[in-house]
Amino acid sequence: MLAIDDVHKHFPGGVTALQGIDLTVGEGEIVALVGTSGCGKSTLLRILAGLEQPSRGAVRLDGATITGPEPRIGFVFQEPRLMPWLTVEANIGFGLHDLPAEVQHGRTQRLLHRVGLHGFAKALPSELSGGMAQRAALARALAREPEILLLDEPFSALDAFTREDLQRHLLELWEEWRFTALLVTHDLEEALALAQRVVVMRPHPGTIHDVLTIDLPTPRIRTAPEFQALKATMAAKLKLA
Amino acid sequence: MVMAVDRLRLTLPSARARQPRQASLALWGWALPLALLAAWELTTRFGLVAPHLLPAPALVWREVADLWRDGTLFEHLGITLWRVLTGFALGTLAATVLGALTGYSTAAHRLLDPTIQAIKAVPSLAWVPLFILWLGIFEASKVTLIAVGAFFPVYLNLSTAIGQVDRKLVEVGRMYGFSPLTLVRRVLLPATLPAYVTGLRGGLALAWMFVVAAELMGASQGLGFLMLDGQMTGRPALIIASLILFALMGKASDLALARTTAPWLRWQDDFARMRKT
Structure with missing residues (x-):
């Protein structure tokens, strides 16, 4: 269980990015964080990743405070951030350097197949399309078999078709592994299509405005009236900010 | 549609002709030397200039033929x-260690870089008297002088380039809990390879410059x-x-270095690669 307890974040220069954030995320849950830019959602995700420290409060994973990056937590960035000098295969195995060679090989090969990149094992990142590169980045994060996967607007740079394809793909992977996922997005449809709960944040300073439980049946039909109604509700909550 | 088909026909043969065309383009490098000759x-x-x-x-x-015949040509070249x-190897080794250190660590940079920059400001030939005094007139002083010459381009390129490595890639390494040494080895050094190779080639060029100075200051063999x-x-x-x-010799050694390092740089998706295709 991931517990965010009264987290504040002040940046030097007087900007308060986050103020009094409380949130608990259960095992295997998918939670989406939505909000306009400047609401601190990405900062919150970076604190969860251990890449930044909260100014006040703490984040706990099964009771232990997170003070820095740890292997139980995986991160998918907005950009693929693949190492341009490594092949796709080597990029997927990039975080496995401390594991035995045969484990590295086994996991890399399985994930290559799982994300449909086995035909591109020896390709360089510059030879991949945006969607393929982001799938490789997803595979790299999953290769460590994290309990928690943090995703920072992972599909926002992709075209609409590729984005939906990758969202579907992420759900398939989640069905298989049941990791806990926190997804930052500004795409309300993405939040509604993937998450069981949506956290609506507001800026200046970043606070949690509302937490919505989405109990639409899966797989979710984007054109369904209930889906569109929820999207309108959420949009209204965001515009109030 | 018609245009697209036309373009396709036009590109196919030229793609096939790429190999020979590349070879003929390489010959262009000989045009200027031959014209000068x-x-x-x-x-x-x-008789425009006195013999x-x-x-x-x-x-x-x-x-050259005489030197070849009496067998001394290869002694001098060798x-x-x-x-x-x-000298190049020693200078490069020191530059790589110090460049990686000052590029990675702010503390090391503050401590070492000002001194290294100050030493760089000493005209290189000004070292000659001191090196001769300390190391004698034989090989040690010569090799040291060449090492000093090769050091700076490698050091500067590496140290600067490490500071300019994309923060986003470094963060990926941090996310996987890399130790400083792992981060240097797996992210910082590979990312700086292009700049490092530029430094190596600059260092090799300076090594050739300095070998002349070293041999002019007293040698019984060499070019x-x-x-x-x-x-x-x-x-x-x-x-x-x-x-x-x-x-x-300078051109040949640079070519050898460029060829040796080319596989390290194959990943670069840059203008030079675009020009080739």
């Missing part, structure tokens, strides 16, 4: 090449010695022959 030959043939200033190409060639490569010998004994052909040998 022709101009040189004509200048001497029509004791500019001897004919055939005379220069004869000097000792010069040995000095260059040894620089030949040059000095030509000056002392009034043989301009020997001076010019040494110059040409320097140019050939």
Whole structure:
């Protein structure tokens, strides 16, 4: 269980990015964080990743405070951030350097197949399309078999078709592994299509405005009236900010 | 649609013709040296310049042939090449360690970089008297001088480039809990390879520059010695022959370095690669 307890974040220069954030995320849950830019959602995700420290409060994973990056937590960035000098295969195995060679090989090969990149094992990142590169980045994060996967607007740079394809793909992977996922997005449809709960944040300073439980049946039909109604509700909550 | 088909037909044969065309393009590099050689030959043939200033190409060639025949050519070339490569290797080694250190650590940068920059400001030839005093007139002082010359381009390129590595890639390494050494080895050094290779090539060029200075300051063998010998004994052909040998050796060693390092840089998705295709 991931517990965010009264987290504040002040940046030097007087900007308060986050103020009094409380949130608990259960095992295997998918939670989406939505909000306009400047609401601190990405900062919150970076604190969860251990890449930044909260100014006040703490984040706990099964009771232990997170003070820095740890292997139980995986991160998918907005950009693929693949190492341009490594092949796709080597990029997927990039975080496995401390594991035995045969484990590295086994996991890399399985994930290559799982994300449909086995035909591109020896390709360089510059030879991949945006969607393929982001799938490789997803595979790299999953290769460590994290309990928690943090995703920072992972599909926002992709075209609409590729984005939906990758969202579907992420759900398939989640069905298989049941990791806990926190997804930052500004795409309300993405939040509604993937998450069981949506956290609506507001800026200046970043606070949690509302937490919505989405109990639409899966797989979710984007054109369904209930889906569109929820999207309108959420949009209204965001515009109030 | 018609246009697209046309374009397709146009690109197919040219793609097939790429290999021979590349080879013929490489020959263009010979155009200027050959033109200079022709101009040189004509200048001497029509007596435009006095022969004791500019001897004919055939005379220069004869000097080289004589050296070849009495077996000393390869001794001179060999000792010069040995000095260059040894000095270059030592300078590069020191530059790589110090460059990685100052590039990675702010503390090391604050501590070491000002001193290194100050040493860089000393004109390199000004080291000669001190090195001779400390290390004698034989190989040690020469190799040290060359190492000093090769050091700075490698150090500066590496140290600067590490500071400029994309923060986003470094963060990926942090996310996987890399130790500082792992981060240097798996992210920072590979990312800086292009700049590092530029530094290596600059360092090698300076090593060739410094070997002349080292050999002019007292040697009984080597290309620089030949040059000095030509000056002392009034043989301009020997001076010019040494110059040409320097140019050939320098170019050949740079080409070898470029070829050796090319596989490290194959991933670069840049303009140079675009020009090739």
